[in-house]
Structures are given as structure tokens and as C-alpha cells.
Amino acid sequence: MTTMTPAPGSVSPASGPVDEGPPxxxxxxxxxxxxxxxxxxxxxxxxxxxxxxxxxxxxxxxxxxxxxxxxxxxxxxxxxxxxxxxxxxxxxxxxxxxxxxxxxxxxxxxxxxxxxxxxxxxxxxxxxxxxxxxxxxxxxxxxxxxxxxxxxxxxxxRHRAGVAMSRPLVVVLGLGHPEDDDPVAVFAAEGARRSGRPLLVVHTRPTTESGWTADPDAWASRFPDLEIGHQPLPHATGGRVLAAACPTLLLSLSAGHGGLLHRPLDGLHRWLLRHCTSPMALVPPPHRPTGLEPREEIIAVG
The missing domain is CATH 3.40.50.620 (HUPs)
Known part of the structure; x- marks a missing residue:
């Protein structure tokens, strides 16, 4: 049940031949x-x-x-x-x-x-x-x-100070399960490419861990068009993450998997939501189910 109003006189963001691909x-x-x-x-x-x-x-x-x-x-x-x-x-x-x-x-x-x-x-x-x-x-x-x-x-x-053009976008890895880092890394790299900004990768896990996201050479190979820096940040706390990352046009990290007592996000994520003054992207883990639970669908439609 919705009321929808198309934007009068809105302009398509793309021009040129019609693309037969997905919308x-x-x-x-x-x-x-x-x-x-x-x-x-x-x-x-x-x-x-x-x-x-x-x-x-x-x-x-x-x-x-x-x-x-x-x-x-x-x-x-x-x-x-x-x-x-x-x-x-x-x-x-x-x-x-x-x-x-x-x-x-x-x-x-x-x-x-x-x-x-x-x-x-x-x-x-x-x-x-x-x-x-x-x-x-x-x-x-x-x-x-x-x-x-x-x-x-x-x-x-609410408070968003101006960000110098020299400041990179920031991605923080290691705040969820190891498999969560891949979608966060790709999301951040694509955002840096669109914005024309450099990217700073903050590693909170030991550098000895395997996986391409822990390897600076793999980053350079996958995204040769990006200027990418790396910073280790072991034993990351909310304050240390913000000190390393902000201010930035966008801070990307895993959305995590929730905490105790059915809290919707992990403790560090909740702290960052309360204190971060830069836009923050919470990227879902790769195996999060899509859609609503059946009971929620019933409630939603009354």
C-alpha cells in the first residue's frame, strides 16, 4: 500500500542508445x-x-x-x-x-x-x-x-564537516567474520573509483592472515587504477577507528552479525553510529538472508 509520485520533469541519469540490459x-x-x-x-x-x-x-x-x-x-x-x-x-x-x-x-x-x-x-x-x-x-x-x-x-x-579533497575514503577490515571483508573491500573500492578519491585500507586483523584483502599487492592487482594506502590497526577500539579514518567522505565497514540480548548490531558498530561524524556504510555479510520473515510480512500489510 503506497502512494508514489514520479518527479515531474525528472531527467534520466544516462543518455545515448537504449541499453537492453537489466534496469x-x-x-x-x-x-x-x-x-x-x-x-x-x-x-x-x-x-x-x-x-x-x-x-x-x-x-x-x-x-x-x-x-x-x-x-x-x-x-x-x-x-x-x-x-x-x-x-x-x-x-x-x-x-x-x-x-x-x-x-x-x-x-x-x-x-x-x-x-x-x-x-x-x-x-x-x-x-x-x-x-x-x-x-x-x-x-x-x-x-x-x-x-x-x-x-x-x-x-x-547530522554534523558533517567539509572534507578536504586530499582525504581518502576509508575501509576498515576485520570487524566481522573473515569472509565479511570481501564485500566490504569491493564496496569501498568501487566507491573510491566513482568519487575519484584515494582509498585507505585499515587492517584490524594480524597481517599474517590469509586472503586477498590482507595483501597490499593483491589490492594493487585488483584495482590498478586506484591510489591505495594501508594502515595496520590491531586491537581496534571505536576511538582508534575514528582517529585513523575521519574525517572522510565515506567510512565503509562490515555490518557485523549482532550482539547479545538480540541487539541489532555489534557493540563497536553501535558505538560508531553514536559518535562517527562522517558518513558510514554498513555492508551486509555475504550470506545474509534477503527479504522479511513471514511474520513481518503479515504485520507489514496489516
């Missing part, structure tokens, strides 16, 4: 009208332009009802459309050539965004990153989506 998947950004989410919209529009992808702006509202369009109470729909209209305006000012559409979905934001990820190439969310104790509550949507999304989730902080 380019959307970059999806969640918005709730806050300044944090509008910063995420700006970042998502820029990234969609870099990827040559359409942008889908999603606003999820938990207010269900029997009156109004799409089962939403009539008084809620105009407010929801105002949220997406504002986000659309921000996106168009940021990246005018990107094809954009807005979508209002009555339902839980986490379930909505996880479902949207199944046919997207990237999910983008805003977060306040105050570092305060109540951030555990404020970050819950970002934590839960990053822990369940089958696609990478980029979390854009």
Missing part, C-alpha cells in the same frame, strides 16, 4: 522531514548521480486508518506528502540530472526500508550522532535497518 536499481533514501534526514537526501542524491542511478525517496508513517488514500487517515496524507515534497526539492537542487520519485508508505519505517532494500542497490538514512546516552534510542531505526538489510546502508550524520 539500474534505485538508491533509496528514507526521510521523516528532519534536518538529519534532509542531509541524508542530499548525500543520496549526490551518490545517485555518481552511480548513474534513479533516486527513490521513501517516507514511512505508522498511522493506519480506513479513510483517506491508501488506507491512511485523510489528515495524515497531506503531512506525509509535504515531507516527501520537501525532500524531493532538496534532491533536485542537489543533483538536478538525477531521476527522482517519492513514495509514502503507511507502515513501520524499519520494515518498509528493509523491504525497499530488496530491489535497491543502496539504502541511505540520516542519524543525529550526538554521542549522548539517549542515542541508543535515537539510532534504533538505523541500527535495525543496517542489521537486516540485504544491501549496504549508508548512515549520514
Amino acid at each position: 539500474v536499481l534505485d538508491v533509496v533514501v528514507g526521510t521523516d522531514g528532519s534536518e538529519c534526514s534532509l542531509r541524508a537526501v542530499r548525500w543520496a542524491a549526490e551518490e545517485a548521480a555518481r552511480r548513474g542511478a534513479p533516486l527513490r525517496i521513501v517516507h514511512a508513517t505508522p498511522h493506519f486508518g480506513r479513510s483517506g488514500v491508501a488506507g491512511m487517515p485523510a489528515r495524515e496524507l497531506p503531512a506525509a506528502r509535504a515531507v516527501t515534497a520537501q525532500a524531493y526539492t532538496v534532491a533536485r537542487h542537489t543533483a538536478p540530472a538525477v531521476a527522482a520519485a517519492t513514495e509514502v508508505v503507511p507502515g513501520d519505517p524499519v520494515t518498509t526500508l528493509v523491504r525497499a532494500a530488496t530491489d535497491a542497490q543502496l539504502i541511505v538514512l540520516g542519524i543525529s550522532t550526538t554521542g549522548a546516552a539517549d542515542e541508543m534510542v535515537l539510532a534504533s531505526v538505523a541500527q535495525k535497518v543496517a542489521a537486516r538489510s540485504p544491501r549496504a546502508v549508508v548512515v549520514v550524520p
